[in-house]
Amino acid sequence: MNFGLSEEQVLIVDTTRAFVEKELYPHEAQVERTGVLERDVLEQIKSKAIEAGLYAANIPEEFGGAGLDTETWMLYEKELGKANYALHWTGVARPSNILCAGNAEQREKYLLPCVAGEKSDCLAMSEPGAGSDLRGMQATAKADGDDWILNGSKHFISHADHADFAICFMATGEEETARGKKKLITAFFVDMGTPGFHVRDGYRNVSHRGYTNSILEFDNCRIHKRQMLGEVHKGFDVANNWLGATRLQVGATCLGRAERAFAHALEYAAQRKQFGQSIGKFQGVSFKLADMATEMKAAELLIMQAAWAYDNGTVSDADMAMAKLKATEMLAMVADEAIQIHGGMGLMDELPLERIWRDARIERIWEGTSEIQRHIISRALLRPLGG
Structure with a gap:
């Protein structure tokens, strides 16, 4: 392991640090005092982040991202982390790496627009009764011909109110384990506006003002099998890999x-x-x-x-x-x-x-x-x- 930084890493650190100090720090007081990241401010930061080459830096180059190795990515994250969370996370977005696990059609529809700053995602796992125990989740997806029907709820879902789609982990079956029955999990893409899918206001949070959380509700929400991410019952494999x-x-x-x-x-x-x-x-x-x-x-x-x-x-x-x-x-x-x-x-x-x-x-x-x-x-x- 080399403890020194390469010239490229120094450049990325310096560029990110300068961006944070110039473009993010000036907005902190407003976000902290109002608890709101205004849309025009968000779009301004996003545009400047894309121009600076700092947007979607975690995504591989083959999909249009900066393709940072993990060490360099952590150096970049450290500099961004100095600012208010809503400003750096929402404005200088890092789309979920799990989007790379999709097939070609899914990457075209979901990943590439996120890399370009045209769409944003949210990741939905946690439930009121299943926080750390994800295999105890109650939200379900049941096959119905070429469709899946989703029911249940998720909570603490970060920035879902700004997202264009959710990556939802749902129980699709059960298996016997040494500790009793545990849920088998499958991941799905669910577009905002899909009938039966609703985003509700979440909770007021003492941490990270301006960075919202929401409650997701599914009421006989019907999606096509093309929206499955990975294989049936293999949701944890997808999550662990990405x-x-x-x-x-x-x-x-x-x-x-x-x-x-x-x-x-x-x-x-x-x-x-x-x-x-x-x-x-x-x-x-x-x-x-x-x-x-x-x-x-x-x-x-x-x-x-x-x-x-x-x-x-x-x-x-x-x-x-x-x-x-x-x-x-x-x-x-x-x-x-x-x-x-x-x-x-x-x-x-x-x-x-x-x-x-x-x-x-x-x-x-x-x-x-x-x-x-x-x-x-x-x-x-x-x-x-x-x-």
Whole structure:
């Protein structure tokens, strides 16, 4: 593993950082205070991101994306992660990699327009009674001739109110397991406006203002078999093959936010005077900075090592779980300590710290809770020993 950056990587980091500071930071205050990302602002950012070559950077070149390798993708994500989530995720879209799993007809209809910025997708898995236990989902799809009929609901579906279609995972059967019956899952494309498919307002979220979630309802929603993604009952295979690196993506954006919070804390500690000297000279503050820097470095190494292994075909589920676990818990610690160093000013919205602190909370929940990540890690440790 090479710890240095190539010239191309340096260029991508510098370009992304400059874009974030020039095009995203100026809109943060409005989005944070209103909770709304205005459509004209979104379209403006999208247009500039496409022009800068930053749009759909995660998608392979053969499908019109930038084709970044996973290491470079994580460097890019880290820079984007420093900004308000709605601004960078919706404005500088990274279409779901799972779209690449579609057949030629599906890629033409769904993937290519997303890469071009003409359409956007949302991924629908979670349900009110099936969060981490996806194989316990209740929403169903039943075959009816050349069609499938979908019923049930999904919730916490990110930016579904802006999407043109949903990639929905539905129960299509059952199988016996050592722990009883578990659902067999199949993935489908469902276009917005399809009869029987409705998008409802979701919940007000303390994290990531402007980045919405919705409730999806299916009431005898009929779709054609051409809209199946992958094979019947093989939805988890599709997800595992194409969504694995999303945990690293979460970790990388957390690292970016931590770096922004740390930079504010470091500058404040050097400049703020108390008792005749800068507060950074007091161990109560300087040791916090040392611990923050150490945790950030540890998270970065775990993320980049897993990204390197991903590109080399040697990554394990435990590698990605460790990276996601460390980065998300590190961000919570760094955000909290950055506020503590600033004192009362850290909680004022003149600084991005209170936003970073709020946003940090969701990271230990979505894309697999910290408890799920620990389960994956411990399982990998114990299984070889029969445990």
